[in-house]
Amino acid sequence: MPKLSREGRYAIGFRLNGQEVTAHAPGRMLLTDLLRHVLGETGTHVGCEHGVCGACTVQVDGEPVRACLMLAAQAEGADIRTVEGLEPAAGELSPLQAAFREHFALQCGFCTAGILMSLDALLARIPDASEDAIREHLSGHLCRCTGYAPIVKAALAAQAQLKEEEAANA
Amino acid sequence: MTINPSADRWIGRSVPRVEDPALLTGRARFVDDIATSVGTLEAVIVRSPHGHATICSIDVSQALKSEGVAAVVTGEDVKRFTRSMTVGVKADVECWPIATDRVRYVGEPVAIVIAADRYLAEDAADKVAVDYEVLPAVVEPVAALQSDAPVLHPSLGSNLINERRFSYGDPDGAFASAAHRISIDVAYPRNSCTPIETYGVVASYEPGEDAYDILANFQGPFSIHAVVARALKVPGNRMRLRTPPSSGGSYGIKQGVFPYMILMSVAARIAGRPVKWIEDRLEHLAASVSATNRVTRLEAAVELDGRIRALDWDQIEDCGAHLRAPEPATLYRMHGNMTGAYAIDNLSIRNRVVLTNKTPTGLNRGFGGPQIYFPLERLMQRIARQLGLDPLEVIRRNLVPAASFPYRTASGALLDSGDYQSALDRAVLEGGLDELKRRRDEARAEGRLYGIGLAAVVEPSVSNMGYITTVLTPEQREKAGPKNGAQATATISIDPLGAVSVKVASVPQGQGHRTVLSQVVADTLGLDPTAITVVADVDTGRDAWSIASGNYSSRFAPAVAGAAKLAADRLRAKLGEVAAGQLNVQSDDVDFGQGRAFARSNPDNSVSFARVAAAAHWAPGTLPDSVDQTIRETVFWTPEQLQAPSAADEVNSSLCHGFIFDFCGVEIDRDTSEVRIDRYVTMHDCGTILHPAMVDGQVRGGFAQALGAALLEEFVYGADGSFLSGTLADYLIPTVMEVPDPIILHYESPSPFTPLGAKGVGEGNCMSTPACIANAVADAIGANDIVLPLSSSRIAGLLAGDEPQPKVKPKQVEDTAPGGQRKLTGGGSAEVAASRKEVWRMLLDPATLEAIIPGSHGVEKVSETHFTADVTLGVGPVKGRYKADIQLSDLDEPNAVTLSGKTVGALGSGEGSGRVTLEDLGGGRTRISYSYEAGIGGKVASVGGRLLDGAARVVIGQFFKALANHAGGGKVPGAGVFARLKALIGGGR
Structure with missing residues (x-):
């Protein structure tokens, strides 16, 4: 990554949901603003801009990261996934997304993108994550609508579904 | 009663939400996701760092020279283009959306910087130089009433902006003759349900038409449209207000975006370009809106057996620095149900509204409920303790009798339906209160701290648009003209291919209105819900709406879904006549189902719904004379039970009254003083349930927010008015680790006053849960006075008593300078x-x-x-x-x-x-x-x-x-x- 200056504009190349992209941004621009307002991927939401609420969580090289605490220029060379990259095909939900719908694990849906990205990363890394581990992971997210219980249920249901698919494919 | 969804109808079934696919894939459109006109500028607001100060000067010259800046707007500019916002009481006071001569709370807008983008606007905002002369501040409502308190608005002469006294029945007689007088003093704290999406506004101005166009994630009530149009000095038809398709939660809070609609409208007018403003979290916590904090003394006249003969309320409501519309509505929303779930004939109320150096207040889930039910339900426990009675028995003895519905309360509410005793008994049995008592006995035998709390609550919904006028005297009301009712509206349209669309002005913020409306209309027209589309956001320039429109007072299920049902009924009657002609049968023989119209007497005689529905488009000449058209039906519905306040100040403040009975067992860790909820049981009677999963979702969500209010959340202010809860690391919101899953029970007593029998359900736990948990904590540690939030440090204080003084007195360092510094x-x-x-x-x-x-x-x-x-x-x-x-x-x-x-x-x-x-x-x-x-x-x-x-x-x-x-x-x-x-x-x- 180059040394950034306030005045400078930088060409930033990275993978976004499997596609190579190059975007231009000032050195001080946040990754959230780059994704939302430069690239038009508005599924990543901004809730607090100080790293507490978790709404802006994206995956950077497979790890959940607060996009509001990352400069756009830091994305250089990274592999970034956002909620727009979760759908297997247009109009088709992933097992995690489908479980959220089935268990009414969202209401306003504003915090949901970040939660999906966190859980997707967890289930990819630790397919056998315990309920406690799932809760621990979810504790980095604030949801004001659901009271969380349906989210935990959806996560467990998605985990079971993914394991089933894994077994079927094995 | 148990919920058995009927197999032949969609209402009552937990169908998947139509809202979800877009929300789960990032395609939903929230206010900050919507494309703006090319050339739209962005605004950043310079805010007061002081709780109370005179503005000596504002120097914008350096900011104007900053890169990309188009304009800097100050209070003087706003005054030039607007008039003061309407204040809901008769008082000599102005209410501006931006500071003009002095600042009265931390975060009050002082200037608006408009620049090419937010980054540049932030740069310039740093360069706005404001010279303040700090004034002494007052943050506590009781202190604000003292004669030597700093006065926020000199034109008022004091900080008391309104006072009213009410008497119903014979409270003096009841107190004089009752066996006991038992009282409680409560200071209910400030908090907010803090949606995860902040406020957002995009405004533009067309000078050729003198017209404003505003996009905002506003939630209603649309009576505020009138407030904003008046402030902008344009007729209502020159202020078009639109809401985005999705809104990231509100819980009342997004009513408070309206002062920013005014500010951004003026900013757009001055800048000559559309202006967009997205609030940041720090602004939101400091200066969006808060629930009121309230100091209450409540006294009951009580018989030996625990029966309450009279209640005497003395409430001091703190509305912050300005009385913004619709305040002091928080204080009056509950006016009809100040006796809670109890049959109490004698009632006196003294209401005072004071202003302090804190953020102005507004709508917040539960709106007025937490502030009254906390003292009332804490008092019920105190009565039981003082008289040596079982708290459950004291509640049961005072409940409104099952045979007396609809029941008129002392202050005028008409409790529509219910059987509180049966609901309570079912909750005790199915929720396992006896088992909790055993657990308490066992825990106590082991020396652990375990307590049980109860709370019974009446949950009002569908606000009477006239209730707030109870703050006026009968003479003032007479002069102003009556206000009453609650207009709900729904429009159903059929397109030339026979597809059905529903349009309402309910502005959901995540509640799934579109899904429920598709169920309601599908049942009436015999269609599959997936065949129906619903639009629930509002464009005041195009849609049917009225002042009661919007998403508040839990009015969707009882009022909006009801209006949609009535519109569907009207359309069905007309379509039945059209189908009768096509099927060659009498119209009363026509039924609709599975996407067809058919003869009940011979179901094989049928025609597709689309063919019946399209006739009005393609062949209007074939319609029977009795049918004008079947293309579009708009219904406005207002319940007759919502009358204006009477000359004796009786008011049916809400149309529906659900019933809630909660109990819980909590354990307090002796080492950490943390509260652990062992079990929480919440019984709801919200009338007919339209979508069980969504109803439970509302209960869980309200419960989680109430848990936050009970244990964690408080907007804290320093003595100088400084705001000490300014980030989400200071203002703690419950995470998944803190929120248990409550046991939710239902009892269905359909409301006789709503088209579908439904009542509101979204706010009840915000009213019942803080009191229920506080009662449990009081039971666990034997405390008499409980102050929220019940943080570990506060409980440690209750457990340990006063800290022992050290032998060597430490050096005094915490002196306070005048003004609280x-x-x-x-x-x-x-x-x-x-x-x-x-x-x-x-x-x-x-x-x-x-x-x-x-x-x-x-x-x-x-x-x-x-x-x-x-x-x-x-x-x-x-x-x-x-x-x-x-x-x-x-x-x-x-x-x-x-x-x-x-x-x-x-x-x-x-x-x-x-x-x-x-x-x-x-x-x-x-x-x-x-x-x-x-x-x-x-x-x-x-x-x-x-x-x-x-x-x-x-x-x-x-x-x-x-x-x-x-x-x-x-x-x-x-x-x-x-x-x-x-x-x-x-x-x-």
């Missing part, structure tokens, strides 16, 4: 290897000062004796950037000088003065001695006196050490200590 004093000396003359020159030289002031980013010389500086200072964890203004006086060259200064930054402010004396030690050496006295306010003052005192010493020590170094080395007594302290506290850069 933290006072600091100190002094010291340093030796430098330079002559007095050289030191003197250095102290007056900006370049030297810049080099030696800790954390300095630049010092400018205004005059020989006046400097300004830009510095970064850290005190403990609180690091911030400050603007300092330093003046020199009493110059006695080269012996002594007085420095006085003011600093202002986002994290706080300070002012003080110090005297510096220079003593010639001979041999080119000089001793610099100094003493200072300072007052510190704002967030930085909250870190505590000792830390602050230490930090001040470190910073000043660094200054003199740097001076000594600059002068060519020297000795600073105690520098080692300073260095250690510096490492500890992190002062300087």
Whole structure:
């Protein structure tokens, strides 16, 4: 990554949901603003801009990261996934997304993108994550609508579904 | 009753939400996702760092020169284009959306910077120079009523903006004859349901038509449309208000976006371009909107068996710095149900509304409920304790009798339906209260702290648009004209291919309105819900709406879904006549199902719904004479039960009244004082349930927010009005780790007053849960007085009692300066290897000062004796950037000088003065001695006196050490200590 200056504009190349992209941004621009307002991927939401609420969580090289605490220029060379990259095909939900719908694990849906990205990363890394581990992971997210219980249920249901698919494919 | 969804209808089934696919894939459109016109500018608001101060001057010249800036708007500009917002009581006071001559709360808008983008606008906002004269602040409502309290609005003469007294039945007689008088005093704290999406507004102005166009994630009520149009000095049809398709939660809070609609409209007018503003979280916490805090004394006249004969309420409502519409509605929403779930015939109420140096209040889930049910349900426990009765029995004995519905309360509410005793009994049985009692016995036998709490609540929904006029005297109401009702509206349209669309003005913020409406209309028209589309956002320029439109007072299921049902019924009747002609049968033989119209007497005789529905488009000549058209049906529905307040101040404040009975078992950890909810049971009677999963979702969501209010959340203010809960690390919201899953039970007593029998359900737990948990904690630790939130430290205080005083009295450091600021004093000396003359020159030289002031980013010389500086200072964890203004006086060259200064930054402010004396030690050496006295306010003052005192010493020590170094080395007594302290506290850069 180059040394950034306030005045400078930088060409930033990275993978976004499997596609190579190059975007231009000032050195001080946040990754959230780059994704939302430069690239038009508005599924990543901004809730607090100080790293507490978790709404802006994206995956950077497979790890959940607060996009509001990352400069756009830091994305250089990274592999970034956002909620727009979760759908297997247009109009088709992933097992995690489908479980959220089935268990009414969202209401306003504003915090949901970040939660999906966190859980997707967890289930990819630790397919056998315990309920406690799932809760621990979810504790980095604030949801004001659901009271969380349906989210935990959806996560467990998605985990079971993914394991089933894994077994079927094995 | 159990819920058995009927197989032949969609209502009552938990169908998947139509809202979800877009929300789960990132395709939903929230306010900040919507494309704006090319050339739209972005706004950043400069806000007050002071709780109370006079604005001496605002200098925008540097900001205007900043890159990309189009305009800077101040209070004077806003005054030029608008008029004061309407205030809901008769009082000589103005209410502006931006400070004009003084600021009255931390976060109050002072200027709006409009620039090409938010980054540039933030840069320029830093350059707006506001000169304040700090005034003493008042933050506690009782203190605000004192005769010597600082007055926020001089035109009012005091901080009391409204007072009314009410009497129903014969409260004096009941109190005189009752066996006991039992009372409770409560100070209910401030909090907010804080949606994860903040406010957003995009406004534009067309001078050729003198018309504003506003997009905002506003939630209603649309009576506020009238407030905004009046403020903007345009007729309502010149202020088009649109809402985005999705909104990221509201819980009442997004009603409070309306002052920003006015500000951004003016900003767009001045800038000559559309202006967009997205609030940030810090702004949201400090200055969006808060629930009211309230000080209440509640007394009951009680018989020996626990029956309550009368209640006497004395409420002091704190609405913050301005009385913004629709306040003081929080105080009056519950006016009809001030006797809760109980049959109490005699009632007296004294209501006072006061203004303090805090954020203005507004809608917040539960709206007025938490503030009354906390004292009422805490009092029920106290009555049981004092009389040695079972708390459950005291509740049961006082409940409104099952045979008396609809029941008229003392203050005029008409409780529509219910069987409170049966619902309570079912909850006790199915929720396992006896088992909890056993668990309590076992825990106590082991020496653990376990308690059980109860709460019974009536949950009002569908507000009477006239209830707020109860704040006026009957004479004032007579003059103003009656206000009543609650217009709900729904439009159903059929397109030329026979597809059905529904349009409502309910502005959901996540509640799934579109899904439920598709169920309601599908049942009536015999269609599959997936065949129906629903639009629920509003465009006041195109849609049917009225003042009651919007998403508040839990009105969707009872009122909006009901209106949709009525519109569908009307359309069905007409379509039945059309189908009768096509099927060649009588219209009363026509039925609709599975997407067809058919003859009940011969179901094989059928025609597709689309064919019946499209006739009005393609062949209107074939319609029977009795049918005008079947293309579009708009229904407005207002319930007749919502009458204006009577001359005796009786008011049916809400149409529906659900019933809730909660109980819980909690355990308190003796070591950590943490509250663990062992089990929480919540029984709801919300009438007919339209979508069970969504109803439970509302209950869980409300419960989680109420748990936060009970255990964690509070907007805290310092004595000087400084705001101490300004980030999500200070204002704690429950996470998945804190929220248990409550056991939810239902009892269905359909409302006779709503088209579908449904009542509201979204707010009840915000009313019942804080009291229920507090009662459990009181039971666990035997405490009499409980103050929310029940943080571990607060419970530790209750468990341990007063902290023992140390034998050696510590040095008093936490003095308070006038106005609530933290006072600091100190002094010291340093030796430098330079002559007095050289030191003197250095102290007056900006370049030297810049080099030696800790954390300095630049010092400018205004005059020989006046400097300004830009510095970064850290005190403990609180690091911030400050603007300092330093003046020199009493110059006695080269012996002594007085420095006085003011600093202002986002994290706080300070002012003080110090005297510096220079003593010639001979041999080119000089001793610099100094003493200072300072007052510190704002967030930085909250870190505590000792830390602050230490930090001040470190910073000043660094200054003199740097001076000594600059002068060519020297000795600073105690520098080692300073260095250690510096490492500890992190002062300087």
